[in-house]
Amino acid sequence: xxVKIFIFIFIIGILCVPAYFIMRSFGxxxxxxxxxHYKLAVExxxxxxxxxxLISSFTAIDKKGDDRQLYYRVEDPGIEYLFQLAYGQYxxxxxxxxxxxxxxxxxxxxxxxxxxxxxxxxxxxxxxxxTHFYNQQEQMIYTYNPEAKLDKAYVxxxxxxxxxxxxxxxxxxxxxxxINISKLFKDKLGVHVKVDVDEDNKIVTLAMx
Numbered sequence: 001x002x003v004k005i006f007i008f009i010f011i012i013g014i015l016c017v018p019a020y021f022i023m024r025s026f027g028x029x030x031x032x033x034x035x036x037h038y039k040l041a042v043e044x045x046x047x048x049x050x051x052x053x054l055i056s057s058f059t060a061i062d063k064k065g066d067d068r069q070l071y072y073r074v075e076d077p078g079i080e081y082l083f084q085l086a087y088g089q090y091x092x093x094x095x096x097x098x099x100x101x102x103x104x105x106x107x108x109x110x111x112x113x114x115x116x117x118x119x120x121x122x123x124x125x126x127x128x129x130x131t132h133f134y135n136q137q138e139q140m141i142y143t144y145n146p147e148a149k150l151d152k153a154y155v156x157x158x159x160x161x162x163x164x165x166x167x168x169x170x171x172x173x174x175x176x177x178x179i180n181i182s183k184l185f186k187d188k189l190g191v192h193v194k195v196d197v198d199e200d201n202k203i204v205t206l207a208m209x
Contacts (some may be wrong), residue, residue: 034060043207047102060158068195071178083114086191086208111163139190
């Protein structure tokens, strides 16, 4: 009898391994989701404007909660536009092209460079690319080092559910590091980021105050 129970548990254990990896590839064990199937917008005075070229597939939010956090893929230059939204460095262009939006955002060009990269050389051949973030006064507020231990206070490793990345002949789950924009902006800029999710119309709206 004990042998049968052991065999049964062993078989169940074997079956659970692939099931775990399948569920993990769909992000079932993480608290965040990447906004692949949503439109990203910004709210200004009660109206919604397309936030492009911010890319929704590089943007993530908490799956649940009243105060959802906003995340953006840390190695994508689009974070520059989030800083511009925080500082109000944009113009609004009304449009009726998309019936679910009131227009689009046009980002201005006259502003400091908020995201800057620096090569940190270990020797004459090898280096690490550091990403520095700056405020409007051009003071450095945070540095991301891809080779350092994950700074869980500001950075999360997030899976893009159901997607794979091919490298050579092998493929793997798409998993990238995302910076917690909500926490970074609140702690370093004094800007609060509110996230509103409209599941029916597939719009995630940001409001920065």
